[in-house]
Amino acid sequence: MVEDLLxxxxxxxYVRTMPKGEGSSHGRGPRAPAAPVRAVINYINGGPLDDEYSSKRKRQRLLRATTVWEHVSSIQPGLANWGIHPINGTIVFPTxxxxxxLQPHRDALILTLxxxxxxxKRILVNPGSSADLLLVAVIKQMGFIPSNLENPRRTLSEFNGSSTTSLGDVTLPVQAGPVILNVLFFIVEDLxxxxxxxxRTWLHExxxxxxxYHQMVSFIxxxxxxxxxxxxxxxRQCYQIAREAEPNADREHSPKEANASDQ
Structure with a gap:
């Protein structure tokens, strides 16, 4: 992809032309390839508007977004054809x-993948969800343009009867340990x-x-x-953020309300 852009x-x-002879390995051993640098996405709350960027910056962002979209559009859900695959077997959780x-606790499973x-960061593992969801602010950081998403306006229903409408869906590779699974994400405004x-789609695949209890996920x-x-x-940081976002977080809760807020 980078070669095509060049x-x-x-x-x-970003390109430096080396003088003749500088790239020669004469008198020196071969250089080890540099490890790729991965950007980290923390929890995103707000950010600069597109109007704050210069026109040159906008063109660069548009070019990158278009290139990324063409690449991702070719990805199909399911396990990658190459690499390590999970298998069936008996899983034994360690001591x-x-x-x-820290015990005792009531903490949810939050992973970085x-x-x-x-x-x-801050990916919730939720066996109660039949869909895999991704925050729209995350794909913006990745270079996507939300208006270009496929299959917009899908209705996602919750157990309590409420529903939300997705902005579209996109398939992205998710790496957990040595295994890469192409996951179909529904993009939503607020998570x-x-x-x-x-x-369950990711868990089962x-x-x-x-x-x-063990604060872990395991596979073979x-x-x-x-x-x-x-x-x-x-x-616990996620729990605190959710509590602070409640309109009446300081008021005392009844036992029923307390149980509901911990879900």
């Missing part, structure tokens, strides 16, 4: 490590305080067993059992 005359400001998990070319929700590959631990601190 051939088209773009990204010149509880008191240094890793690779989504596309980014490390996305506060989460960036994404991974539901990955053959993942989640344990809120041909080589070994993979255990992905979550951060209790991140879960």
């Amino acid at each position: 051939k088209a005359g773009h990204l010149k400001q 509880m490590d008191p240094a890793r998990v 690779g989504v596309g070319d980014f490390d996305v 506060s305080p989460f960036n994404a929700i991974l539901g 990955m053959k993942v067993i989640p344990s809120t 590959t041909q080589d070994k059992q993979i255990n992905l631990y979550k951060s209790q601190l991140a879960a």
Whole structure:
């Protein structure tokens, strides 16, 4: 993708032409390839408007968004054809490590996973959801233009009867340990305080067993059992953000209200 952009005359400001002989390995050993740098997406709340960017910046963002969209549009949901795949097997959760998990707790499962070319934080693992959801602010950070999303205005219903309308859907590769699964995400306006929700579609395709008690998800590959631990601190930060967003967070709750707010 980058090579095509360079051939088209773009990204010149990032290219340095080496003088003759500088790239020669004479007298020196081969250079190790540099590790790719992955951007990290934390929880996003607001941000600069497009009007605050210069016209040059807008053109660069549009070019990048178009290129990313062409690449992602070719991705199909399901496991990647190459690499390591999860398999069926018996999963045994390890003995509880008191240094890793503080007990007792009521914390949800919050993971950081690779989504596309980014490390996305605050992803809720929710077996109660049949859909995988992604916050629109996240795909904006990735370079997508929400108006270009496919299949807009899908109705997503919750158990309590309320519903929301998605802005569209997009398939993105999600990396959990050594396994990459192409996930169909429904894009929504608000998931506060989460960036994404991974539901039964992801759990079943990955053959993942989640344990809120152990604060981890586990699955098996041909080589070994993979255990992905979550951060209790991140879960409690998300809970605090949600509590502060409530209109009457300071008032006392009845037992029924307290139970509902912990869901």
